[in-house]
Amino acid sequence: MLKHINDKAKIWAKLWQKQIALGIVPYYMFVERDTGAKKYFEVPLYKAWSIYQQALQKVGGLGRTVRGPSMSANPGKVEVLGTNQINGEKVFILCVIQASNPDWTYRPFFAKYPETATWLNHLQPLEEEHFFFEEVKEASSN
Numbered sequence: 001m002l003k004h005i006n007d008k009a010k011i012w013a014k015l016w017q018k019q020i021a022l023g024i025v026p027y028y029m030f031v032e033r034d035t036g037a038k039k040y041f042e043v044p045l046y047k048a049w050s051i052y053q054q055a056l057q058k059v060g061g062l063g064r065t066v067r068g069p070s071m072s073a074n075p076g077k078v079e080v081l082g083t084n085q086i087n088g089e090k091v092f093i094l095c096v097i098q099a100s101n102p103d104w105t106y107r108p109f110f111a112k113y114p115e116t117a118t119w120l121n122h123l124q125p126l127e128e129e130h131f132f133f134e135e136v137k138e139a140s141s142n
C-alpha cells in the first residue's frame, strides 16, 4: 500500500474483485517497507488497517482471504489484525504470520498505538520490555 498511489479502499476492492475474476486469489496486502523513499509513500498502520477493513466489506468470500496490512520485517511477516482498547488504552493487535523462528507463527500480540506508526520498529509492547520475538534476538547477541 502506497500513499498517493493506492491508499483508498475502493482501489483495493476493485483490484481484489478483478483478481478473483481472473482466478487469482489475493492473500497479502503489504505496507511500504522501511526503506528508500518511504516518507512520501508511507501510510500509518492504523490507516492501512482501516483501508483494508473498508475494502473487505466490498468483496465476496474469496476476496476476503486477503490478510490485513503486513510488514515484511526482521522477525518475519507481521500482520496488523486490528485495533482495540485495553483498560481504556488504544492498542494494535498484531500477528506474526511467517517467521524466521517457526514457533513465533500465529501468536497474536498487542502493541501500543502511536497514530504515527508506519513500521514495526515504531511499536512497543504494552507492559513487557520486549516483544517475544525480540527477546530471543537480544539473548543471542549478548
Ligand SMILES: *Cc1c(COP(=O)(O)O)cnc(C)c1O
Pocket (backbone or CB within 6 Å): 030, 072, 077
Ligand atoms: C513473503 C513475501 C512475498 C511472497 O510470499 P509467499 O508467502 O512466498 O507467497 C512477496 N512479497 C513480500 C514483500 C514478501 O514479504
